[in-house]
Amino acid sequence: MSKYTDYQFKPFLQDAIAKLGFTEPTPIQKEIIPLVLKGKSAIGQAHTGTGKTHSFLLPIVERIVEEKQEVQAVITSPTRELAQQIFDALNQLVEGTEISTKLFIGGTDKQRTIDRLKTQPQIVVGTPGRIKDLVKENALLVHTAPILVVDEADLAFDMGFIEEIDGFASAMPEKLEMFVFSATIPEKLKPFLKKYMDAPIHIHMNDKRPVAEGINFLLVPVRSKSRNTRLLEVMKAINPFLAVIFCNTRKNAEAVANFLAEEGIRAGQIHGDLSPRDRKKMMKQVRDLEFQYIVATDLAARGIDIQGISHVINYEIPEDLEFFIHRVGRTARAGTKGTAITLFQPEDEDAVVRIEKMGIPFEQKDVKNGEWTDLKDRHQRANRKTERKQDEIDVKAKALVRKPKKVKPGYKRNMKWEMEKVKKRERRIKARRNNREQ
Secondary structure, X not given: OOOHHHHOOOHHHHHHHHHHOOOOOOHHHHHHHHHHHHOOOEEEEOXXXXXXXXXXXXXXXXXXXXXXXXXXXXXXXXXXXXXXXXXXXXXXXXXXXXXXXXXXXXXXXXXXXXXOOOOOOOEEEEOHHHHHHHHHOOOOOOOOOOEEEEOOHHHHHHOOOHHHHHHHHOOOOOOOEEEEEEOOOOHHHHHHHHHHOOOOEEEEOOOOOOOOOOEEEEEEEOOOOOHHHHHHHHHHHOXXXXXXXXXXXXXXXXXXXXXXXXXXXXXXXXXXXXXXXXXXXXXXXXXXXXXXXXXXXXXXXXXXXXXOOOEEEEOOOOOXXXXXXXXXXXXXXXXXXXXXXXXXXXXXXXXHHHHHHOOOOEEEEEEEOOEEEEOOOOHHHHHHHHHHHHXXXXXXXXXXXXXXXXXXXXXXXXHHHHHHHHHHHHHHHXXXXXXXXX
16 A cells, blocks of 8 residues: 555544554555554564554554444553643544544542543553553453554563563454554563463564664764763754753753753753653653753653654663664654764774664764864774784794894795795784684
8 A cells, every 4th residue: 555545544534644644654554554443463673653543543443343332352551641742642533433442551549530430441551550450440341452553662671671561462353353563572562462362463564774764863972081071062952952961860851951051051851750640741841841951761761752852862872772763763763864973982893883883874074162173083093093003914924034144045035935934923913812702
């Protein structure tokens, strides 16, 4: 299918798609939409910003039988913010119809929610814990719903929510259609998938370049300066609409935010230790454009879709390089341009090389007094090291092969042969040593 009109959706759905300005499905939508329409369970492996939310929302809405006032689809997401975003996107599609939708997330009055469930919604969106609680109370009746969507499954696993999902999935029909979306499929997630999915179709959007086009990737060496000093220099050289500074730990994120505050720069914070209330307040401030900079950790930020990010700054390179893709994929959304800046030190070289192998084209830059300058390729230094090692072998060979006291005809040629033999031997010794070290 090359256009949305090819799917022959119901007229109201076609109108909603046109209103949203969608014309052509994204690659993951082309794969997933037909499967959901046919009721074939699938695992969709795709990165942020690929259009996966509409890949399941559109066919689910298409399949809803409006005359049946019962739960027909359950969609779960690991964080309140993501669940809210899915719910908002869903309501854009069903606007003006009789299709009933409900959002169930923590932080709301559970008893009031139960009281309102006298009539069952047709599509349920919510966080795993809240849905499980409502099912347990017999307030939400999911036994009628043949469709279950588990969004951001790897994040749900990381946050310990798979048991909650298992808790209400077991109350759903035996022939359950399950659609799982995840950037990665952790090994420990597989038993859960196997329990509910019989030979699912695996859609792996394995693009050669795993992130959006339109991103400039700048690699900035920290050198002898501190990371904080280098960060400030980078910040003086950019004027972002909104920049997210990623740190590997909550402790580092707090330290960076405090450092920026001391420098007179007000930055928002998004990390796992924020209370639900503070988190909600922070997100409102972000949406109201109160901050130009946000300091965040990976897990906390993955549960949030922040609009308008022009710059991503990697204060440090994540240990799990999959997170690098998540980070940089937050900019250059919906056809816009973006910049991803990564601070690095010599000990990060291995990680940088592996990121390059993932398809990331780094440009090495320096920054001084708010101005960017090009740096020579860092690989040149490595080449110089190799050359230096070669020079060392030459010196050693010359020392071992001495000029004879009595010079005979052809002595220079013979000395050259001897030196080559020594060099070969030294290179073999060096190679064996390197192999043992690896």
